[in-house]
Every structure is written in C-alpha cells, then in structure tokens.
Amino acid sequence: MKYIDLTHTFDAQMPVYPGDPIPEFTQVADLHKEGYTDYQIKTGMHVGTHMDAPLHMLEGGKRLSDIAVEKFLGKGCLIDARGASIVNADFLEKSGAKKDDIVFVITGFSKKYREAEYYEKFPEIGEDFASKAIELGVKIVGMDTPSPDRPPFKVHKLLLGKEILIIENLTNLESLVGVKDFEVFALPAKLHTEAAPVRVIAKIK
Numbered sequence: 001m002k003y004i005d006l007t008h009t010f011d012a013q014m015p016v017y018p019g020d021p022i023p024e025f026t027q028v029a030d031l032h033k034e035g036y037t038d039y040q041i042k043t044g045m046h047v048g049t050h051m052d053a054p055l056h057m058l059e060g061g062k063r064l065s066d067i068a069v070e071k072f073l074g075k076g077c078l079i080d081a082r083g084a085s086i087v088n089a090d091f092l093e094k095s096g097a098k099k100d101d102i103v104f105v106i107t108g109f110s111k112k113y114r115e116a117e118y119y120e121k122f123p124e125i126g127e128d129f130a131s132k133a134i135e136l137g138v139k140i141v142g143m144d145t146p147s148p149d150r151p152p153f154k155v156h157k158l159l160l161g162k163e164i165l166i167i168e169n170l171t172n173l174e175s176l177v178g179v180k181d182f183e184v185f186a187l188p189a190k191l192h193t194e195a196a197p198v199r200v201i202a203k204i205k
Contacts, residue, residue: 004175004182006104006200007049008113015114017146020044045195051140051186052166055194057156062163065192071165074102074139076184076202078176081123082108087143089128092136099137102184106173110144113171124149130158140186142167142200167198181205 008014012025021044029038046052054061077097081087087105097103105125112118125141125148133141141148141159146168149155159166167186176182182205188198 002204004172004202004204006170006172006202007198008110008169008171010048010197013114014048015118016044016047018119020046023047045191045193045197046168048197049167049169049171049200050195051188051198052156052160052168052195053193054160054163057153057160061160061194063192063194064188064196065190067163067165071139071163072186072188074100074184076176076182077101077103077138078173078179078182079103079105080177081105085123086126087123087129088126089132092129092132097133097136097138101136101138102140102142102186103133103138104167104170104173104176104184105141105143106177107144108174110169110171110173113169119146122146125155127154127158130155133159133164134162138164140165140167140184142170142186144170144173167200170200176202176204179204 023043026040031037053064079095107123122145183203185201188196
C-alpha cells in the first residue's frame with residue numbers, strides 16, 4: 001500500500017490566478033516571546049490546490065460546508081491527456097470512468113506551476129467532456145492546471161450545476177500513470193465559502 005500526495009504546498013510564494021490577491025502570511029506570535037508560534041493568513045480561496053463548490057459560479061449554489069463528506073472520497077480514475085490542448089469526451093469515454101468515480105486529468109502542466117506560461121497556455125477541458133462526466137455521474141473532476149476552462153467558464157458551470165466538484169492545481173499526477181486501482185481522499189477545509197484549500201491524497205492498493 002502506498003500514499004501519494006497530489007497537493008502543492010500552501011505558502012506565500014504560490015502563484016495566483018491573474019487578478020487574484022496574493023496570499024499574505026504574518027507571524028503574530030513568536031515562540032521565544034509569547035511561548036508559542038502563531039501565523040495569520042490572508043488569502044483568496046482560489047490559490048494552490050483547491051476545490052470549487054457550486055456557489056463559485058452559480059447563484060444559490062452550495063458552499064463547501066454544505067457538501068456531504070462522502071463526496072470527497074472515492075475510487076480514482078486517471079486520464080492521461082499529456083500533449084492535448086483540448087481534453088474532449090473521447091478521453092473520458094476511453095478511461096473506463098464510472099458513476100461516483102473521482103476523475104483526474106494529467107496534462108503535465110504542473111511542471112510549469114511557478115512560470116507565467118502556467119496561466120497563459122494551460123490546456124482546457126471541453127464542454128463535451130463535461131457533458132460526458134455529467135452523464136456518467138462522476139463525483140469530482142480535477143486537473144493539474146489552474147482551471148478546466150477560460151471565460152465564460154462554461155465547463156465550470158456545467159459541472160458545478162450538477163454538483164460535480166472541481167479540483168484545480170493538482171500536482172504529482174505522474175505518480176499515478178499506469179496505476180489501475182487507487183482511491184482518492186480529497187478533504188477541503190470545512191469553510192462556509194465557495195472554495196477552499198484541499199489536501200488530496202491517492203491511496204494505491
């Protein structure tokens with residue numbers, strides 16, 4: 001049995017989506033002065049490896065704190081889409097993904113995480129992929145890019161409209177290439193918000 005961490009470290013040097021606030025880490029207590037260490041973090045929700053809930057794109061949509069915990073756990077399915085600029089439904093149809101699976105898409109773009117190109121040239125998921133994911137009834141779609149799509153965010157709205165959660169900025173998906181059987185634990189902070197940082201772990205049997 002092996003566990004793989006698919007999460008970027010949450011730190012002050014994280015790149016952010018253009019226009020989003022840069023995270024600020026402020027030490028508010030020092031071990032040698034107050035007798036303990038404490039940090040205050042000021043951040044947007046859409047930085048680092050994070051999960052989007054329906055409220056992110058849909059009026060009246062659920063917040064992460066409204067989502068049942070079983071939604072965050074499940075059988076994993078990896079789609080290898082390295083080299084593709086658009087990840088269409090064909091990739092999903094050939095993947096063997098089933099109802100309630102957690103689907104991850106590897107594009108290889110996590111290697112560019114701290115480069116400008118990461119936000120400028122990332123591959124996208126097609127609307128037909130999103131429609132197929134809805135048809136199959138998967139729980140989550142995650143990828144190693146900053147977003148599944150660009151404005152007007154039709155893929156976001158399709159998936160979230162059916163309460164299929166989205167995970168952005170995954171890393172280390174290369175470790176799952178060729179693995180046929182793995183489970184996913186994707187536990188976001190229980191925040192009353194439209195998104196939150198998420199720790200994503202794959203368990204290989």
